[in-house]
Amino acid sequence: MRQFGKALSTASALVLSFALLAGCGPRKEAEAPTKGELNLYTARHYDADLELYKAFTKATGIKVNRLEMGPDQLIERMKAEGDASPADVILTSDAGALWRAEQAGLFQPIQSAVLNEKIPAGLRDPQNEWFGFSRRARVIAYDKAKVKPEEVATYEALAEPRFKGKVCVRSSDNVYNLSLMSALIERWGQDKALAWAKGVVANMARPPQGGDIEQIKAIGAGVCDVALTNTYYYLRLVASADAGDKAVVEKVTLAFPNLDGHGTHVNISGGGVARYAPHKDAAVKFLEFLSTDEAQEIFAGANHEYPAVPSVKPPALVAQYSNFTADPMPVTVYGERQAEAQAVFDKAGWR
Known part of the structure; x- marks a missing residue:
């Protein structure tokens, strides 16, 4: 279900492909009667999100047709589709990726009293084109x-x-690292950020490679002593029943570094309504659902992220790693400084 296959050239073919995907598999008796549909383009690659879609359909009767791909692929596909795009909602991880989609003209602003009330201003776009629905800290595993x-x-x-x-x-071109570097530039200026990047390059145990979990496991294997990671990747290992993962967690833990006295760098995962959404009302309902206590608890419980809505308390496992001060920097900075961040990495020789 994660890929449509070859790109389709007409609006009717695109809609047909969604219909075919939505119809795959037997219908369960517990499903709510269909009261409409929603076409979701998502760059979130977490199986836990299936719980969100199921809960939304149960609450509203609106069927979710999902297309999953990387953020850059998603942006290029939607640019190619233009006003024929069937996408209603775009979801992606990291404010930097949301900013890229915004700059490509893929969102439309919406007015939602629910979202404006529940999502803090620092976690959303000032023009209401996108909103953060979960948070994650970029920390040091050691x-x-x-x-x-x-x-x-x-x-x-x-x-x-x-x-x-x-x-x-x-x-360095990983968006999580780009957003962290953007925050460093914002706090320190380019000169100090460049000096830091050069120092990290000089300290590398191996060339940059793999994802965040691979960095954590490299510590467990003795390849290195410290690594950058997002919190929820480590918490996945903590929650795992796998003996190898348990061995890594016995050896490795997290530090929540302070950024220039302001706290730990925190990013978001979020989304907005697609510019040419054919089901706009359903799209707004979906975004508002993501701000409900039920959805926020799924983000935290199923994928070990921090809630974006301040009133929602994280589950026990996530709460164990929640006792830190979050840098209040608006997440829009991470996109605005993304080009500068990549230039600094390149100059430092961080591949």
């Missing part, structure tokens, strides 16, 4: 036997000589 907590209390620590040959990271 080997408990080799590193003291006070040695990883700041992001600057990763560039210090203490960690020469002991840092694992993923590539």
Whole structure:
């Protein structure tokens, strides 16, 4: 269900492909009667999101037709589809990716008293084109036997000589790293951010590779002592019943570094209504549903993210890793400074 196959050239063919996808598989007796449909383009690659779609359909009777792909693929596909695009809602991880979609003209502004009330201003677009529905912190994973907590209390620590040959990271064009660098530039300025990036490059245990879980597991395997990761990836390992994952968690834990005295860098996952949404009312209902207590608890419980709605408390596992100060920087900064961030990485030699 995750891929349509070859790109389709007409609006009727695009809609047909959604209809075919939506019809796959037997209908369960517990499903709500269909009261409309919603075409969702998502760059969130989490199986846990299926719980969100099921809950939305149960609450509204609106069927969700899902197309999943990477954020850059999603943007290019929608640009090619133009006003023939069947997309109603766009979801993606990271404010930087949302900003890219916004700059490509893929969203439309909406007016929703529900979203304006529930989603803090710093977690949404000022023009109401997109909204954050979950939060994640970019933190430092470290080997408990080799590193003291006070040695990883700041992001600057990763560039210090203490960690020469002991840092694992993923590539510089990863949007999570781009957003972190954007925040560093915002707080420090380009010169200090560049010096930091050069220091991290000098400290790398290996060339950048893999995703966040691979960085954590590399610490467990003794390849490095410290690494950057998003919190929910580590919490997946904590929640896992796999013996190998449990062994990694026994060895590795998280530090929540302070960014220039303001707290830990926090990003979002979110979405908005597509510019040419054929089912706009259903799209707005879907976004508003994502701000409900039920949906916020699914984000936190099923994928170990932090709720975006302040009144919603995280479940026990996530709550264990919630005792930190979040940098209040508006997430729009991460997109606005993205080009600068990539330029700094390139100049530092961070591949």
